[in-house]
Amino acid sequence: MLCNILIIGGGFAGFWAAVAARRVAGSRAQVALVSPRPLLEIRPRLYEAHPETLAVDFRPHLEKLEIDFVRGAAEALDPAAKAVTLAAGDQIAYDRLVVATGSRMRRPPVPGAEAAFSVDTQAEAIAFDRRLKDIAQATEEPTIAVIGAGFTGLELALELRDRLLAHGAHRAAVRLRIVLIDRAETIGPELGPGPRPAIERALAQDGIELRLGAVVQALQADRVSFADGTVLAADAVVLATGMVAAPFAAQIPGARDALGRTIVDASLRAPGAPDVFVAGDAAAADTGDGHWTLQSCQHAGQLGRVAGENAARDLLGEPTVPYSQLRYLTCLDLGRAGALVTQGWERRIDKMGEEGKALKRMINTKVIYPPADGSIEALLASSSIDLAARTRQMDAPKAPEPVQGGAA
Numbered sequence: 001m002l003c004n005i006l007i008i009g010g011g012f013a014g015f016w017a018a019v020a021a022r023r024v025a026g027s028r029a030q031v032a033l034v035s036p037r038p039l040l041e042i043r044p045r046l047y048e049a050h051p052e053t054l055a056v057d058f059r060p061h062l063e064k065l066e067i068d069f070v071r072g073a074a075e076a077l078d079p080a081a082k083a084v085t086l087a088a089g090d091q092i093a094y095d096r097l098v099v100a101t102g103s104r105m106r107r108p109p110v111p112g113a114e115a116a117f118s119v120d121t122q123a124e125a126i127a128f129d130r131r132l133k134d135i136a137q138a139t140e141e142p143t144i145a146v147i148g149a150g151f152t153g154l155e156l157a158l159e160l161r162d163r164l165l166a167h168g169a170h171r172a173a174v175r176l177r178i179v180l181i182d183r184a185e186t187i188g189p190e191l192g193p194g195p196r197p198a199i200e201r202a203l204a205q206d207g208i209e210l211r212l213g214a215v216v217q218a219l220q221a222d223r224v225s226f227a228d229g230t231v232l233a234a235d236a237v238v239l240a241t242g243m244v245a246a247p248f249a250a251q252i253p254g255a256r257d258a259l260g261r262t263i264v265d266a267s268l269r270a271p272g273a274p275d276v277f278v279a280g281d282a283a284a285a286d287t288g289d290g291h292w293t294l295q296s297c298q299h300a301g302q303l304g305r306v307a308g309e310n311a312a313r314d315l316l317g318e319p320t321v322p323y324s325q326l327r328y329l330t331c332l333d334l335g336r337a338g339a340l341v342t343q344g345w346e347r348r349i350d351k352m353g354e355e356g357k358a359l360k361r362m363i364n365t366k367v368i369y370p371p372a373d374g375s376i377e378a379l380l381a382s383s384s385i386d387l388a389a390r391t392r393q394m395d396a397p398k399a400p401e402p403v404q405g406g407a408a
């Protein structure tokens with residue numbers, strides 16, 4: 001099989017790369033996307049209740065844009081032959097490749113880590129939700145240990161009482177003991193000191209116990225063993241221990257950063273493989289304002305759009321455009337305490353409480369989804385690399401129902 005523009009990965013970066021490539025190339029190129037499932041997993045929401053609803057079937061969108069979907073996992077990359085071999089053995093030749101294989105949670109290198117729960121993928125979040133359901137039915141005074149007090153661990157810990165309520169366990173929700181564990185001495189180390197007091201207040205209000213500066217030595221399904229000899233018995237142990245690039249991207253020739261991400265140039269090209277562009281959590285790119293991209297949805301979406309646009313431009317002999325991230329904000333869900341919104345890399349607090357929560361809801365139910373108006377025009381406009389144009393389009397009135405799909 002030959003494909004002009006091949007995209008590997010159906011996450012935020014891969015989906016938008018495919019749409020942007022079609023927008024630029026029109027009918028002048030064949031575009032195909034390879035992914036194990038035809039679903040855009042809404043990973044930023046996987047700490048929430050009902051994880052089985054948190055994926056969108058992207059096939060109707062791809063079909064409208066005449067983008068081929070190939071179900072499968074890419075296994076081998078041969079940049080000299082310009083070909084990708086799938087796990088099933090099929091080979092796909094390409095003219096330009098976009099690698100958007102995303103990230104995976106980094107499990108800590110301690111015995112028993114494989115057995116702990118996580119909310120990194122939809123399947124893992126569903127498995128944890130099943131355990132919560134069992135806990136809701138079996139015990140009135142449960143304990144849940146969350147390991148990792150970064151962004152995901154904080155959002156998950158602060159959601160757990162309501163997650164038990166969603167399973168009808170009112171008494172257990174009130175009596176739930178939540179222990180948030182991190183080897184760092186502070187919560188949310190990557191969020192910096194500015195937002196910390198607000199987060200600490202939310203944790204205290206929710207009755208969450210902190211165990212900071214704690215070295216985990218071993219894990220079992222029902223306990224956490226620490227290096228100081230203490231043991232915490234728990235009904236569930238959940239890991240939120242940070243992400244690294246998924247393995248496929250390691251085959252791209254060239255330099256990588258500590259997270260295994262390919263260091264790309266301004267057009268998101270892999271310097272060691274000129275026909276390969278890299279996007280999303282698999283790429284480390286200079287944001288143009290003195291920072292490196294983060295493994296985040298807002299970076300992944302823009303990286304994907306620029307990589308898809310540049311793969312098409314390069315194929316057509318047009319000049320590529322430089323990647324830039326126009327603005328950077330964080331929006332941390334604090335559960336019943338609302339949400340905390342910060343602006344800029346210095347993380348200036350912008351909104352808190354209910355005002356912050358309204359923005360979080362909008363991001364989680366609208367901004368990160370393909371346009372609810374699934375018309376060809378809306379999809380192509382949403383693939384623009386011009387953030388201001390996208391925002392105007394998102395604010396325009398449209399049909400209310402987002403396209404939702406369950407696990408396939």
Ligand SMILES: Cc1cc2nc3c(=O)[nH]c(=O)nc-3n(C[C@H](O)[C@H](O)[C@H](O)COP(=O)(O)OP(=O)(O)OC[C@H]3O[C@@H](n4cnc5c(N)ncnc54)[C@H](O)[C@@H]3O)c2cc1C
Nearest residue numbers: 009010011012013043044074102103280281295296297300
């Ligand atoms: C619980 C949680 C909460 C988060 N909260 C936030 C948040 O609040 N804000 C934020 O900005 N970000 C958040 N993130 C991070 C965000 O979800 C990621 O940065 C984003 O999903 C990255 O998008 P991506 O397309 O690069 O990769 P992914 O979403 O990881 O998608 C990668 C895709 O590639 C596919 N793939 C992988 N390997 C192969 C292969 N070999 N062959 C074919 N396909 C392959 C995968 O199946 C998947 O479809 C959160 C993540 C988690 C887990």
